[in-house]
Amino acid sequence: MDITTESKLKPTTPIPAQAGIGLRAEHYKEVITTRPNIGWLEVHSENYFGQGGKPLYYLELARQNYPVSLHGVGLSIGSSDPLNKTHLDHLNRLIQRIEPGLVSEHLSWSSIDGKYFNDLLPLPYTEEALKHFSDRVHQVQNILQRQILIENPSSYLSYSHSTIAEWDFMNAIVERTDCGILLDVNNVYVSAINHGFDAHHYLQAIDADAVQEIHLAGFTTDTIEGQDILIDTHNKPISDEVWALYKAAIKRLGALPSLIEWDSDLPPLEFLLEEASRAQTIMDERHALVA
Amino acid sequence: MPSLHELQSAFADALLNPDTTRTLSYVAQDKISRDQRLFIYRNHVFSSLTSALQEAYPTIERLVGEAFFRSAARAYIRQHPSTSGDLEQYGDRFADYLDSLKQVDEHAYLPDVARLEWAYHRVYFAADAPALSTESLAKVDPSQQHRLCFGLHPASQLLQSPYPSLRIWQVNQKAYCGDQTVDLSTGGNYLLVLRPQLDPEIHHINHDEYIFLHALSCDKNIADSHDLATNINPEFDLTSCLQKFISNKTLVTFSLEA
Incomplete structure (x- = not known):
């Protein structure tokens, strides 16, 4: 097996309106040898910022059989620091190499004054932050020469000077930048519980034409000062409440690329595929209803 | 606000x-x-x-x-x-x-074991590279060979330690099940961390080999690198050293110094 032979990349392949799973290192070999029946794969962009070795080797092999979406966690679009050009260069290099169907990032910030926290920190929803975030999405899209999707985050605090609801903030970014939305239904649920808003209202209010991808994941419930707070841990099965919300989202939005996200305490691949097949069934039933 | x-x-x-x-x-x-x-x-x-x-x-x-x-x-x-x-x-x-x-x-050996782990970590993610073409190398005019410069594999790191850092690393690997004792008095080691394909490898190398490869990695030509290695070991064998490090993919490019 010679890793230096040129890999046979397919040209950019769109992500189908089907269920997909996150590809993680623990499942590389199984996904490549068993070629599970799944519409597409998503990876964290930063895990492939190295210039060679195993991660890219396996991603390129997987890419020969599946459309791939690149999901970023470290671009820190919401930071008031200048955009990190090195990070963008690495992302651009990866995009050229993998030719992903979708590229996404988060409505959040993760660095300031050159220090990184490698976490999705919440933004205040103010006019200043909206202008700043939109300008930066615009810059990123110009540099990458493509549209990106912005994902709604889970959050555990809010700011008393926020003046805009998160769904309106997301819609306004779309209006100003022509970016797309990655609607994380689990994050909608987690934030709705944590901040006391109506998750169904969020789904109704979000710009339906802009949503191009959905994320589904599991959360953990912590108790702090006698109060429950939901934490977006990506280490559990999707909850019944989130499945119900997903059903409502698909009813309104139609079938969309829907990802089962699982990042720690990974279950066997088979379990992820079962979760994906549950999402696929919900989309198929909706389609049957309309047809 | x-x-x-x-x-x-x-x-x-x-x-x-x-x-x-x-x-x-x-x-x-x-x-x-x-x-x-x-x-x-x-x-x-x-x-x-x-x-x-x-x-x-x-x-x-x-x-x-x-x-x-x-x-x-x-x-x-x-x-x-x-x-x-x-x-x-x-x-x-x-x-x-x-x-x-x-x-x-x-x-006191901990920092050098950490340096070995960081070298391994970097090598794991570094760029791939094809082997050096020995055919092209053979075509270099013998009168010009002293001007040869060699490039090391991007997925390679050289390390030296006054402690037996590789032995300490080895006996602390999960899969290791042999004798756990490490005799610190056995002295230090010179190491080459290299990823010729997908998996990093750690090799013990001699002091003269370390000096030679280190000089090449600092863009010194082969004649100057050879001199530095000979200072350490007058018996240093340039030909067999080159063969060894070209065939194991440590040296992957060459050029002629201007």
Whole structure:
């Protein structure tokens, strides 16, 4: 097996309106040898910022059989620091190499004054932050020469000077930048519980034409000062409440690329595929209803 | 109302320093206090950066134990916050940090074991490279051969230590089940960490080989590199050394010095 032979990349392949799973290192070999029946794969962009070795080797092999979406966690679009050009260069290099169907990032910030926290920190929803975030999405899209999707985050605090609801903030970014939305239904649920808003209202209010991808994941419930707070841990099965919300989202939005996200305490691949097949069934039933 | 930059600076300060006097009065609080809400983020930041260090330095964690490792990681994160959105870059100064700790004086080999782990980590993600073309090399005019310069594989690192750092590393691998004793009096080692294909390998090399490869990696030509190696070992065999490091993919490019 010679890793230096040129890999046979397919040209950019769109992500189908089907269920997909996150590809993680623990499942590389199984996904490549068993070629599970799944519409597409998503990876964290930063895990492939190295210039060679195993991660890219396996991603390129997987890419020969599946459309791939690149999901970023470290671009820190919401930071008031200048955009990190090195990070963008690495992302651009990866995009050229993998030719992903979708590229996404988060409505959040993760660095300031050159220090990184490698976490999705919440933004205040103010006019200043909206202008700043939109300008930066615009810059990123110009540099990458493509549209990106912005994902709604889970959050555990809010700011008393926020003046805009998160769904309106997301819609306004779309209006100003022509970016797309990655609607994380689990994050909608987690934030709705944590901040006391109506998750169904969020789904109704979000710009339906802009949503191009959905994320589904599991959360953990912590108790702090006698109060429950939901934490977006990506280490559990999707909850019944989130499945119900997903059903409502698909009813309104139609079938969309829907990802089962699982990042720690990974279950066997088979379990992820079962979760994906549950999402696929919900989309198929909706389609049957309309047809 | 704080500007976005003021808010982010104060938030960052509160994340890294729990005793900070700056209160984030604009974080909304209800039945859960703002300190508790911030704590969720602080906890997450420290746990993901600690995991990144654990992934890069599993042998150090085994040597010092999880509790000491976690407390060293906490202090390191405060002193050397992450500077990249790519977590795999995090931890490049951990060996120097361990070097600065008085508690590790009795285990003075720890920083060099950490340097070996960081070299392994870097090599794991470094660029691939094809083997050097010996056919093209053979075509170099013999009268010009003294001007040859060689490039090392991008996935290679050279290390030296006054301690048997590789032996310490080896007996602390999960899969290792032989004799655990390490005799520190056996002295130091010169090492080459190399990834010819997908898996990094760690090789013991001789002092003269180390000097030779190190000189080549600093863009010295073959004649000057040869001289430096001969200073260490008058018997240094240039031809067999070149053959060895070309065939194992340490040397992957060549050029003629202008």
